[in-house]
Amino acid sequence: MDRTFAVAIGGAAGQGVATPGDIFAKIFARRGLHISAYNAYQSIIRGGHTFLTIRTGIEEVTCFGDRIDLLIPLNQDSINRHLGLMQSGSAIVYNGDAIKPGAHPPGAQLCPLPVNQLSKGSRSKVEQNTLALAASLQMMGVDFEPLAEILTEQFMRKGSKVVTENLDIARLGYDYASANFRPFPDPLPMSDTRYAVLSGNIALAMGGAAAGVKFYCAYPMSPSTGVLHWMAAHAREAGIMVRQVEDEIGVINMAIGAAHAGARAMCATSGGGFALMTEGLGMSAMMETPVVVIDVQRAGPSTGVPTKTEQGDLWQMLGAGFGDFPKIIAAPTDILDCFTLVPEMHNLADRFQCPGIILSDLLLSEGRSSVDPKQLSFETVIDRGEMIVSADATSTNGYKRYKITESGISPRAIPGVPGHTHTAATDEHDEDGVLISDEFTNPVKRRAMMEKRQRKVAGIEGAVPVPVLIGEPGTAVTLIGWGSTQGVIREAVQILEEEGISANQLQIRWLVPLHGEAILNILKSSKHTIIVENNYSGQFARYLRSETSYVPDGYIRKYDGEPFMPHHIVEAVREQLASKIQKPRLSVPMHEIMV
Amino acid sequence: MSTAVESKQLTVTDFKGKVDPDWCPGCGDFGVLSSLQKVLVEMNIQPHHVVTISGIGCSSNLPGFINTYGMHTLHGRALAVATGVKMANHKLHVVVTGGDGDGFGIGGNHFIHTMRRNVDLLYVAMDNQIYGLTTGQTSPTSRKGMKTKSMPYGNLEEPLNPIALALAAGATFIARGFSAEPKHLGNLIKQGLEHKGFAFIDVFSPCVTYNHDNTYAWFRDRVRKLEDDPSYDSSDWHAAMKRALLWGDEIPIGKFFQRMDLPSLDEAEPVLNDGPLAHRDLRIPPQVVRNFIAELI
Numbered sequence A: 001m002d003r004t005f006a007v008a009i010g011g012a013a014g015q016g017v018a019t020p021g022d023i024f025a026k027i028f029a030r031r032g033l034h035i036s037a038y039n040a041y042q043s044i045i046r047g048g049h050t051f052l053t054i055r056t057g058i059e060e061v062t063c064f065g066d067r068i069d070l071l072i073p074l075n076q077d078s079i080n081r082h083l084g085l086m087q088s089g090s091a092i093v094y095n096g097d098a099i100k101p102g103a104h105p106p107g108a109q110l111c112p113l114p115v116n117q118l119s120k121g122s123r124s125k126v127e128q129n130t131l132a133l134a135a136s137l138q139m140m141g142v143d144f145e146p147l148a149e150i151l152t153e154q155f156m157r158k159g160s161k162v163v164t165e166n167l168d169i170a171r172l173g174y175d176y177a178s179a180n181f182r183p184f185p186d187p188l189p190m191s192d193t194r195y196a197v198l199s200g201n202i203a204l205a206m207g208g209a210a211a212g213v214k215f216y217c218a219y220p221m222s223p224s225t226g227v228l229h230w231m232a233a234h235a236r237e238a239g240i241m242v243r244q245v246e247d248e249i250g251v252i253n254m255a256i257g258a259a260h261a262g263a264r265a266m267c268a269t270s271g272g273g274f275a276l277m278t279e280g281l282g283m284s285a286m287m288e289t290p291v292v293v294i295d296v297q298r299a300g301p302s303t304g305v306p307t308k309t310e311q312g313d314l315w316q317m318l319g320a321g322f323g324d325f326p327k328i329i330a331a332p333t334d335i336l337d338c339f340t341l342v343p344e345m346h347n348l349a350d351r352f353q354c355p356g357i358i359l360s361d362l363l364l365s366e367g368r369s370s371v372d373p374k375q376l377s378f379e380t381v382i383d384r385g386e387m388i389v390s391a392d393a394t395s396t397n398g399y400k401r402y403k404i405t406e407s408g409i410s411p412r413a414i415p416g417v418p419g420h421t422h423t424a425a426t427d428e429h430d431e432d433g434v435l436i437s438d439e440f441t442n443p444v445k446r447r448a449m450m451e452k453r454q455r456k457v458a459g460i461e462g463a464v465p466v467p468v469l470i471g472e473p474g475t476a477v478t479l480i481g482w483g484s485t486q487g488v489i490r491e492a493v494q495i496l497e498e499e500g501i502s503a504n505q506l507q508i509r510w511l512v513p514l515h516g517e518a519i520l521n522i523l524k525s526s527k528h529t530i531i532v533e534n535n536y537s538g539q540f541a542r543y544l545r546s547e548t549s550y551v552p553d554g555y556i557r558k559y560d561g562e563p564f565m566p567h568h569i570v571e572a573v574r575e576q577l578a579s580k581i582q583k584p585r586l587s588v589p590m591h592e593i594m595v
Numbered sequence B: 001m002s003t004a005v006e007s008k009q010l011t012v013t014d015f016k017g018k019v020d021p022d023w024c025p026g027c028g029d030f031g032v033l034s035s036l037q038k039v040l041v042e043m044n045i046q047p048h049h050v051v052t053i054s055g056i057g058c059s060s061n062l063p064g065f066i067n068t069y070g071m072h073t074l075h076g077r078a079l080a081v082a083t084g085v086k087m088a089n090h091k092l093h094v095v096v097t098g099g100d101g102d103g104f105g106i107g108g109n110h111f112i113h114t115m116r117r118n119v120d121l122l123y124v125a126m127d128n129q130i131y132g133l134t135t136g137q138t139s140p141t142s143r144k145g146m147k148t149k150s151m152p153y154g155n156l157e158e159p160l161n162p163i164a165l166a167l168a169a170g171a172t173f174i175a176r177g178f179s180a181e182p183k184h185l186g187n188l189i190k191q192g193l194e195h196k197g198f199a200f201i202d203v204f205s206p207c208v209t210y211n212h213d214n215t216y217a218w219f220r221d222r223v224r225k226l227e228d229d230p231s232y233d234s235s236d237w238h239a240a241m242k243r244a245l246l247w248g249d250e251i252p253i254g255k256f257f258q259r260m261d262l263p264s265l266d267e268a269e270p271v272l273n274d275g276p277l278a279h280r281d282l283r284i285p286p287q288v289v290r291n292f293i294a295e296l297i
Helices: A018-030 A076-085 A125-139 A144-158 A160-180 A200-211 A225-238 A248-260 A271-287 A314-319 A335-352 A362-366 A443-454 A456-463 A483-498 A516-523 A539-548 A566-578 B029-042 B059-065 B078-088 B100-106 B108-117 B162-169 B182-194 B216-222 B237-244 B270-274 B286-294
Strands: A004-013 A034-040 A047-057 A070-073 A091-095 A109-113 A196-199 A213-218 A241-244 A264-269 A291-297 A328-330 A355-361 A368-371 A423-425 A477-482 A503-508 A510-512 A529-533 A554-557 A585-587 B050-054 B069-072 B093-099 B121-127 B173-178 B198-204 B223-225 B251-258
Touching (some): A004 A018, A018 A034, A018 A047, A018 A125, A070 A076, A091 A125, A144 A160, A196 A200, A200 A213, A200 A225, A200 A362, A213 A248, A225 A241, A225 B286, A241 B078, A248 A264, A248 B078, A248 B108, A271 A314, A291 A335, A291 A362, A314 A539, A335 A355, A355 A362, A362 A483, A423 B059, A483 A529, A503 A516, A529 A539, A566 A585, B050 B059, B059 B093, B078 B108, B121 B182, B162 B198
Parallel strands (some): A004 A070, A091 A109, A213 A264, A264 A291, A477 A503
Antiparallel strands (some): A328 A510
């Protein structure tokens, strides 16, 4: 990932940061470049400060990186905030009529555009953005045609006149840059692959469609709402029923109802909505009706910081629902994995007739990444488990919905099948579904049913793969992370290696079951271990310790709402390795760019 | 699905649950259960084509006492679960049963929104104006001044009016029954099952153990059948609201309101045109998949 290029656009919400961002992402991906994009924004519809970073490169780009090569500030506030952080060799493209740059680091090229002159006095903010976009692409060594192609696609619906106007203004920006600004020394490379660009939320939704989800419901909650938006927009083509429900309690209960009647069902929310769902999660476990819930973590507690990222919901997931019951929890490790994990989770939830939780976060769900379209396969395995969907009218055979079996799994008849009527109850029940909660205490039956359900745990453990070390064993340092931090830790490992500090990575995807023994075996060969996570208290570190008694040599944590950048991890590792302080060592890197 | 079992003439025994009801002797809920079973026989609906869904409470134990597919869900959540069941397989008859605390208290939000959505199901609330299973506390329909364990100095709050609420929320079939009038109640249940859309029946179902105010005798003295008034027009929403607000010496029972011009949610949703979701091919056609991916490039 040595040779990457990062462009950032800063402005107020409503100023049009998103559109040029989308255009850059599409041009890079169509050029055969990978991208990783992250948008730092506020919970505000108009105003405030939004800062979008798009990083591109010929090899896989696993995070948005440390450095900005080209900054497009759309207002004075944005240049004030970010100019001081620009490095030598970078460039700043801005409206020279409206924005006054302050002191700037040596070697950073200021590129003021005479917007009034070029746009002939038009006050359209879109023109300012198009001029900056075109000038920037020229400086990156991108031909005019890819931009013309995308602008034509974008404005086609508004008629050829609008297309021509936009192409003209883009051309002016492009030509102005070629006459007046210094291009970057290396033009952006190209490859033959055309990548798709998608957010984690789109990936989660498409993963659901690929898994055969036929019922999706949700209550809008940032940062999970993107799943609902994709589902709703594509529902009719995909044959998926999508419902917006009155609250998250209704959401999970409706999803379980649909699942109980035989449809694959899914829902997504964030921490606050998930809190409302937890009683329903227990119902799924007790009725043994599978349901898949996506929790897109944001910074909590309570309403918290709705537009900021955190890995702070792990313990809520571990403890969700009262009583003891089997559940499955996994955290996707990148945006493609958001797509891949969903069918896997549905298959497990169906096979083991229990709730499955997917733990994403704002960084993945609202971040964007390039994916080779071939990897978005809709031909994935669909395993619905032991389900009875039809039967001969006379084949009653004393059907018992909760039959005690060695695996703990009892074949599930869906309503409508003759000869298999039964009641599924949230009260404790016998094999045939009859309540035993109303009986005089029946410890024998209660124990038998508890053990039947819990026997599924062994089956789930067998079905979930053990984690694997990324890199060679025996390095100077092992970085342990979970879920969304995979990409940034991977880049930190590469930087450390380049600096002469050998490093490897253990990234946890399956959280429950955890495979503690396998983790301990991997960590045996590690000389120095550090757990990296995006929360205050080290939720994963505490969980790992509770499951395995394992204590690492150090921790790197961040809980300011922004994700890790590679240098945060690299600098902390360096400090911890050099430190003489007794373990455990804790680093809390400071986030430099204030948004 | 015409099979040997389907063509057999059903009897009430076919709808007998695996266990007998454990309600207190004299409980109003017995009348509701037997009316429901009789109507299902009369309409010749097969047990496996019905899903009876409840929340939590005395009356919510009903699914265990009737032989249909059943779901005994969480307190207050039956209507949300039932909506999911109906959407996944709209060929099934969905009957929701429960009490006033379950439906109008903890489940109030789902009650309002399920009516607004016009989900095609029958919701029978066994309204005894008290919390029975938790041994006698004030419910959302307990009268003002009523003394219970939770409000020993008398209820300070106005009771909720389920019929008026249902009218305001847009339910398309609204009725009130009395469990001691089984024939009248059976007729309402039959109409409710036949109604395409959300059918709500609030049934006075006296609690003989904890509610000594609203007894069988108290109701018997007061209930007046709307059907006995030939001038009453149940398609007139305003007339229905007027009757809904009556309470005291005269309390109307019967069908308050019905409209048949609105599509139910399953009829309105084009995704269901190809049949129940539960039996669909799970694979998305390759051309559709190609379009989904093309949007991202």
